[in-house]
Amino acid sequence: MIKTGFQLNRRWSVWSASLLLASLLVLRTEAPPPERYLAVLQAPKDARTGWLVQIDVGQDGAALKLLPVGAPTEVPAGRALQFWTKPDGATGPTSLGLVRAGTAMTVPLDKLPARPGAADLFEITLEPEGGSPYDRPSGPVLYIGRTVRL
Numbered sequence: 001m002i003k004t005g006f007q008l009n010r011r012w013s014v015w016s017a018s019l020l021l022a023s024l025l026v027l028r029t030e031a032p033p034p035e036r037y038l039a040v041l042q043a044p045k046d047a048r049t050g051w052l053v054q055i056d057v058g059q060d061g062a063a064l065k066l067l068p069v070g071a072p073t074e075v076p077a078g079r080a081l082q083f084w085t086k087p088d089g090a091t092g093p094t095s096l097g098l099v100r101a102g103t104a105m106t107v108p109l110d111k112l113p114a115r116p117g118a119a120d121l122f123e124i125t126l127e128p129e130g131g132s133p134y135d136r137p138s139g140p141v142l143y144i145g146r147t148v149r150l
Contacts (some may be wrong), residue, residue: 034058036150039122041143050143051124055116057109064096064107064116072102073142075126081142082131083107086121087114098131099124120147 039053052067066083075081081099086092094113099105109116123144125137132138 034062035116037116037118037120037147038150039120039145039147041122041124041145043143044141053122053145053147055109055147057116062109064109064112066096066099066105066107068102068104073124075101078129079139080127080129080131082125082127082137082139084123084125084137085112086123087112088117088119088121090114093121093123093136095131095135098127116147118147118149121145122147 035055035057037053037055037057040049041051041053042049049069050073052069054065054067056062073081081101083096083099083105084093085096086094090113096107096111097105121144123137124142125132126139126142127137128139
């Protein structure tokens with residue numbers, strides 16, 4: 001049987017439409033790239049960088065990582081470093097726990113008070129040995145910074 005131009009064009013059109021539909025389905029099922037945020041925590045007095053906050057959202061094992069930079073902060077006896085966050089627009093800070101000087105820390109994202117975003121505030125304060133006795137920082141801010149989206 002001889003194929004006419006109409007039959008070939010129709011077959012080509014059906015094949016092209018099928019390929020396009022399959023391509024669209026593959027593109028729709030791919031996971032979006034993870035959101036990434038970074039904050040550089042600096043000393044308010046001299047802008048010395050002491051810590052980095054790295055956040056990866058939208059992937060397996062998503063977490064916040066607090067990473068020390070440079071020489072560890074000296075912590076006086078009877079005192080502790082406490083890590084805090086205040087999402088942009090929040091009414092108050094939330095403690096993310098005590099930090100050991102010069103030691104990295106990982107915080108699961110479900111421990112954060114809100115989904116991470118640009119301009120979230122992070123800080124490390126000097127507190128009494130067991131941490132702040134209040135639901136807010138009670139000691140001086142040693143390092144502070146805001147997130148930016150990468």
